[in-house]
Structures are given as structure tokens and as C-alpha cells.
Amino acid sequence: MDKSEKFALGVSGLLLAVFFLAIVYMQVVQNIEVPTCITDVEPFTTDTLFQVGEDEYELHMIARMWAFQPSSVTLPVGSKVHLYVTSIDIIHGFKIENKNVNLMAVPGAINYIPVTFEEEGEYFFACHEFCGAAHHAMAGRIIIADSDDVQSAGGQP
Ligand code: CUA
Numbered sequence: 001m002d003k004s005e006k007f008a009l010g011v012s013g014l015l016l017a018v019f020f021l022a023i024v025y026m027q028v029v030q031n032i033e034v035p036t037c038i039t040d041v042e043p044f045t046t047d048t049l050f051q052v053g054e055d056e057y058e059l060h061m062i063a064r065m066w067a068f069q070p071s072s073v074t075l076p077v078g079s080k081v082h083l084y085v086t087s088i089d090i091i092h093g094f095k096i097e098n099k100n101v102n103l104m105a106v107p108g109a110i111n112y113i114p115v116t117f118e119e120e121g122e123y124f125f126a127c128h129e130f131c132g133a134a135h136h137a138m139a140g141r142i143i144i145a146d147s148d149d150v151q152s153a154g155g156q157p
Helices: 004-030 145-151
Strands: 047-054 058-063 067-069 072-076 080-089 090-098 100-105 109-115 121-126 140-147
Touching: 058 090, 067 140, 072 080, 080 100, 100 109
Parallel strands: 058 080, 072 140
Antiparallel strands: 047 058, 058 067, 080 109, 090 100, 090 121, 121 140
16 A cells, blocks of 8 residues: 555544544533434424414424325415424425425424415425435325315314
């Protein structure tokens, strides 16, 4: 082996040791926790939909291999939705058809966008990042219906 290769290997090994010891030092001496996954933190441990005001909702959308939770949401016309998107495994995408909504679903992070649905109809959403064997199956829909229909159908909310 060439001298320069040995030198590069030695420096690489030394740097690895320094970085590893730095993490151990931070955890043991400084008592700083290595960050947990955001989906371990309330209120993002599960998918939820709740009303935060008149015609205003908060939706936590969780992406996973290979589905969205929830896969179907029914809301009344005129709903403003505070949409939070995250992933519990790998990087996914989240795009709502015919809406200006295009987010990444990233483990350890939460992406936010507010979106208002002024018109009745079905708004399909899908994963737009290739994420494996059943990527094509990652889809769902937001159904925007007349307020009375939402109530009588017994749907959320
Ligand atoms: Cu998830 Cu593609």
C-alpha cells in the first residue's frame, strides 16, 4: 500500500474516532440527548384530524410504506385545513391534485401548509417520491362535501 493511502486511512480512522467520542461526550458529560424522531413526540404520534375553529381544521398526515394515514378525509365546503405532513419511515412526497400543495414527507421533520377547499369534490393526493415496491399504491383522497352531507354521512368531523 502506498504511503499516501495509509496516511488517508489513518486520518479517516482518527476522524471517525473523534466524531464518535464527541457524540459520547455530549450524551454522557453534557447530558444532551440524541434527537428522537418527531413522530415520537405528541401530538404527532398518530394521524389526527380535529377542529380548531369554525370551518378550520388541523390535519396530521402520516406517510409510511406504503400508505397515508388517514387515507380518506371528509370535510365541509369552505374548510381551511392546517396540514402537517411527516413520515414514520423513509422519505415520501405528498401532493394534492388540483391544489397548490406539494410537500415532502420526511422522517424527523414536519412540513406545514395551510390549504382552503372552496369547492365541492374529491381531491386526490398521492406520494410523488419513488419510495419502493408499492409507491404507486400510496394515495388517498380528501372529500369536500356540502356541510349537511358531511353531518348526515356521519363522517369526520
Ligand atoms: Cu411513498 Cu412513494
